[in-house]
Amino acid sequence: MTIQWFPGHMTRARRQIEAKLKLIDIVIELLDARVPLSSRNPMVDEILSGKPRLIVLNKADLADPRATDQWISFFSKEGHACIAVDSSTGTRVADIPQRVKELLDHKIVRMKQKGMNPRALRALIVGIPNVGKSTLINRLAGRSIALTGDRPGVTKGQQWIKVGNEMELLDTPGILWPKFEDQLVGYRLAMTGAIREEILNIEDIAFFAVRVLADRYWDTLKERFGLETPPKDVEDSEEIVKVMEDIGRKRGCLLGGGRVDLEKVSGIILRELRAGKLGRITLDEPQQ
Numbered sequence: 001m002t003i004q005w006f007p008g009h010m011t012r013a014r015r016q017i018e019a020k021l022k023l024i025d026i027v028i029e030l031l032d033a034r035v036p037l038s039s040r041n042p043m044v045d046e047i048l049s050g051k052p053r054l055i056v057l058n059k060a061d062l063a064d065p066r067a068t069d070q071w072i073s074f075f076s077k078e079g080h081a082c083i084a085v086d087s088s089t090g091t092r093v094a095d096i097p098q099r100v101k102e103l104l105d106h107k108i109v110r111m112k113q114k115g116m117n118p119r120a121l122r123a124l125i126v127g128i129p130n131v132g133k134s135t136l137i138n139r140l141a142g143r144s145i146a147l148t149g150d151r152p153g154v155t156k157g158q159q160w161i162k163v164g165n166e167m168e169l170l171d172t173p174g175i176l177w178p179k180f181e182d183q184l185v186g187y188r189l190a191m192t193g194a195i196r197e198e199i200l201n202i203e204d205i206a207f208f209a210v211r212v213l214a215d216r217y218w219d220t221l222k223e224r225f226g227l228e229t230p231p232k233d234v235e236d237s238e239e240i241v242k243v244m245e246d247i248g249r250k251r252g253c254l255l256g257g258g259r260v261d262l263e264k265v266s267g268i269i270l271r272e273l274r275a276g277k278l279g280r281i282t283l284d285e286p287q288q
């Protein structure tokens with residue numbers, strides 16, 4: 001799925017989320033653990049202002065576990081509760097209702113003080129396309145749910161999905177647009193498969209991927225493709241292209257005259273990266 005995020009679409013997406021915020025107690029902000037910063041909507045703080053929030057780093061199975069720990073403490077320092085899950089298998093997904101309950105404990109206490117029977121806590125999942133919102137909703141629900149597509153102006157008729165006895169989820173997640181201003185963000189999202197590569201040049205995406213891998217995950221790259229010499233300087237573009245050519249030769253991506261088919265090798269690198277065959281990799285580094 002690719003959404004063209006023109007200004008009108010962004011305004012509409014924002015309004016849809018704002019309408020849903022009125023119905024819920026807490027937002028679950030879903031980020032991709034491989035790119036927690038690049039997969040974050042630039043206006044998320046503004047859009048969700050005032051609502052309690054739990055940040056969930058999804059696809060943690062594909063991310064570097066050390067970097068994930070660093071990201072969790074980064075967000076905690078920012079004052080956000082944060083956990084990492086794998087929605088495709090359900091690993092740690094059960095922690096979500098538990099954390100939601102902890103975060104809204106004061107609300108439950110208040111309801112009890114007023115003599116009210118505490119009702120189920122209501123949550124909305126928000127995130128950019130492809131981050132795993134539908135997969136997580138199905139996991140939390142414990143069954144496969146046909147999600148109703150978001151139509152403009154339609155907020156009526158939404159269903160609450162029960163998650164155990166104490167939590168409910170809105171069946172339609174809030175779809176946020178990604179950051180576009182920063183070109184590197186675009187490449188990082190493309191590396192994870194979050195945006196379609198037709199928008200960007202596949203060789204450029206692979207080039208950026210190889211640069212990150214050569215810089216931070218050289219041993220993985222070396223092992224996977226049987227490479228020998230690391231680039232002397234990852235900032236030197238020619239050195240990175242040399243690594244791509246080495247991979248191409250190892251994988252038989254050759255054109256006439258012994259030239260390497262860079263487009264073909266780029267496809268291979270990106271496919272294997274996205275499938276997790278290059279190991280668990282995080283592209284965004286937590287900032288100090």
Ligand code: GDP
Pocket residue numbers: 058059060061062085086087088089127128129130131132133134135136
């Ligand atoms: P949505 O657009 O945010 O609703 O994203 P989807 O739920 O459709 O997920 C996008 C893709 O990511 C699908 O191919 C999912 O199978 C995959 N996916 C979702 N969560 C995870 C996860 O935790 N780990 C892995 N490896 N893949 C996931």
